[in-house]
Amino acid sequence: MSAAKLIEFNSLDADIQELIMASVEARNYSYSPYSNFKVGAALRSEDGIIYKGCNIENSSYSVTICAERTAIAKAVSEGKKKFVALATVADMDKIFVTPCGVCRQTIYEFGDIPVYLTKSTLGTVLVTSAKELLPFGFHLQDASA
Ligand code: THU
Numbered sequence: 001m002s003a004a005k006l007i008e009f010n011s012l013d014a015d016i017q018e019l020i021m022a023s024v025e026a027r028n029y030s031y032s033p034y035s036n037f038k039v040g041a042a043l044r045s046e047d048g049i050i051y052k053g054c055n056i057e058n059s060s061y062s063v064t065i066c067a068e069r070t071a072i073a074k075a076v077s078e079g080k081k082k083f084v085a086l087a088t089v090a091d092m093d094k095i096f097v098t099p100c101g102v103c104r105q106t107i108y109e110f111g112d113i114p115v116y117l118t119k120s121t122l123g124t125v126l127v128t129s130a131k132e133l134l135p136f137g138f139h140l141q142d143a144s145a
Contacts, residue, residue, distance in 0.1 A: 004128040009118070012125060016085065019044050020118050020125065023087040026052035026067065034061060039090045039097065041067035043075050046082040051075035068103040072110070081143055086130075087116040094119070096126045099133060108137040 009017065019042045027040025032055055039055040053071030057064045065073075068088060075083070086107060090097035096117045099107065107115065107130045115133060117126040131137070 004126060004132060006124045007127055009122040009125050012116075015044070016087070016116060019050060019085055019087040020089065020116055020122070022050045022052050023067075023089045023118065026054045026071070027089055027091070028054075030054040030067070031056045033057060034059075034064075037091060039067035039088065041071040041086065041088045043071040043086045044084050045075055045080040046084055047080075049075075049080070051078070051080070066100060066103050068099050069106050072106055081110060083110050083113050085114045085116065087118060089118040089120065091120055093121045101134075104130070104134040105137055108134045108139070109143050111142060 009020065022042035023040040026042060027038045030038035030040065032038055034057045041053045043051045045051065051071050051074045053067045053074060055064065055067045056070060068086065088099065096119060098117060112129050112131040115128050115130060117128065
């Protein structure tokens, strides 16, 4: 997969724009009373279905699950393991929020899918991939095969 690039939201394919807008929708449901940092994610499976996720925090902080892993858990628990793209959006308009290390490993498990990172203002989208986010990630088998 090619190196990260910046692409205008309006220039992206309609299915990618739809995926990003689904991540924005998912962010509305963020349960983040401790950080007040809302994150949304949307994952499209090979059959075209979109699985949305938000971050879900906990009084015991380390129990928190990130938006990316919520979306992946929803999809996998519905029997999906082949994905075509992931989009994430946080509440920041100045910087791209990139997935944490645990999420990178979780995404990597399901193959080198494109990852679209979006600022709250949409505008320019950073397009990267699972492998680029986690070069030499730990790997026993290809779960997407
Ligand atoms: N968070 C995500 O949901 N995804 C990311 O990519 C980065 C961090 C969440 C976890 C926590 O609820 C909050 O953002 C602050 O770290």
